[in-house]
Amino acid sequence: MTDPRVSLAGVEFAGPAFTASGCAAAGKELSGFFDLTEIGGVVTKSIMMRPRSGRPTPRMVETPSGMLNSIGLQGPGIESFLANDLPWLAERDVSAVVSIAGESVEEYAQLARILRNEPAVKAIEVNISCPNVESRGQVFACDVMSASSVIHQVRRNSGSSTPILAKLSPDVTSIAEIAVSCHNAGADGFSMINTTLGMAIDTDTLRPILGGVTGGLSGPAIRPMALRCVWQVHQLLPDVPILGMGGIATGADALQFLAAGASAVSVGTMTFHDPSAPVRVQRELLALLGERGFATVGAAVGIAHRGGLG
Numbered sequence: 001m002t003d004p005r006v007s008l009a010g011v012e013f014a015g016p017a018f019t020a021s022g023c024a025a026a027g028k029e030l031s032g033f034f035d036l037t038e039i040g041g042v043v044t045k046s047i048m049m050r051p052r053s054g055r056p057t058p059r060m061v062e063t064p065s066g067m068l069n070s071i072g073l074q075g076p077g078i079e080s081f082l083a084n085d086l087p088w089l090a091e092r093d094v095s096a097v098v099s100i101a102g103e104s105v106e107e108y109a110q111l112a113r114i115l116r117n118e119p120a121v122k123a124i125e126v127n128i129s130c131p132n133v134e135s136r137g138q139v140f141a142c143d144v145m146s147a148s149s150v151i152h153q154v155r156r157n158s159g160s161s162t163p164i165l166a167k168l169s170p171d172v173t174s175i176a177e178i179a180v181s182c183h184n185a186g187a188d189g190f191s192m193i194n195t196t197l198g199m200a201i202d203t204d205t206l207r208p209i210l211g212g213v214t215g216g217l218s219g220p221a222i223r224p225m226a227l228r229c230v231w232q233v234h235q236l237l238p239d240v241p242i243l244g245m246g247g248i249a250t251g252a253d254a255l256q257f258l259a260a261g262a263s264a265v266s267v268g269t270m271t272f273h274d275p276s277a278p279v280r281v282q283r284e285l286l287a288l289l290g291e292r293g294f295a296t297v298g299a300a301v302g303i304a305h306r307g308g309l310g
């Protein structure tokens with residue numbers, strides 16, 4: 001039997017599988033399918049300062065082994081989150097990893113200040129994969145300076161004991177370079193990867209299908225790319241924890257992420273097909289770790305870099 005507990009930047013979680021931001025709102029919808037305290041925790045949909053209606057419809061397209069979404073950070077805003085969602089998670093003892101997103105560096109700083117006094121927040125995932133209004137729509141995570149200034153401000157404005165995970169985008173020349181700059185700016189760990197930009201065209205109308213033209217590609221189609229990103233960042237920063245994600249559908253997929261260097265995993269798109277996917281993936285992963293003789297989840301982290309099982 002493998003001990004299911006994992007530690008991410010000094011904070012302990014009950015298991016190695018989490019929900020992925022945006023794929024399970026703040027957990028309520030999944031609670032009818034399984035006990036949310038069994039998994040590592042719920043990573044909330046990215047919260048912004050104000051309520052947002054998101055991008056125009058249609059906002060989802062199925063693709064081979066994946067999907068495109070252009071939801072555009074629809075959500076109720078931080079006040080509603082603090083009034084309704086966070087207390088709901090805290091009352092049920094569910095570990096909450098709160099994802100935050102802002103259009104400007106100051107918006108991230110404000111969100112970090114607000115969350116600073118919330119004891120129910122076990123970690124903050126900083127979604128830097130959204131456009132920066134101050135830099136004419138450039139995505140924060142695609143530029144070393146913008147990525148590190150967001151992380152620096154979140155670090156300065158957060159409680160010192162709250163781990164900060166920088167959520168990285170694969171749409172960069174060197175994800176390791178962005179990771180190093182975020183780490184130097186105060187990130188305790190990384191969540192990777194966010195969706196990769198794609199699009200689809202309707203062959204009857206010959207127009208883009210998504211209302212927002214482009215969207216984020218997720219699901220098994222991106223798994224090899226996600227695994228490569230985790231591998232590259234772990235190789236450079238082996239002591240920095242990674243919450244790995246991107247097309248994880250089974251325990252065997254999750255095991256690959258651990259071997260590449262992830263300390264835990266998030267399950268996103270698969271949840272739309274199978275709402276119990278996070279807990280199922282966790283059970284399958286723990287069974288595979290047990291069969292291979294790992295006493296702890298941590299013992300398998302990065303093992304592919306050390307010659308595997310020998």
Ligand SMILES: Cc1cc2nc3c(=O)[nH]c(=O)nc-3n(C[C@H](O)[C@H](O)[C@H](O)COP(=O)(O)O)c2cc1C
Binds near residue numbers: 022218220245246
């Ligand atoms: C419908 C949908 C909404 C998402 N919303 C967010 C979000 O609000 N914040 C964020 O950081 N990532 C968001 N993501 C990205 C996921 O958290 C995850 O990084 C990505 O989908 C890769 O994992 P997967 O292939 O298991 O879905 C969203 C993904 C999907 C499919």
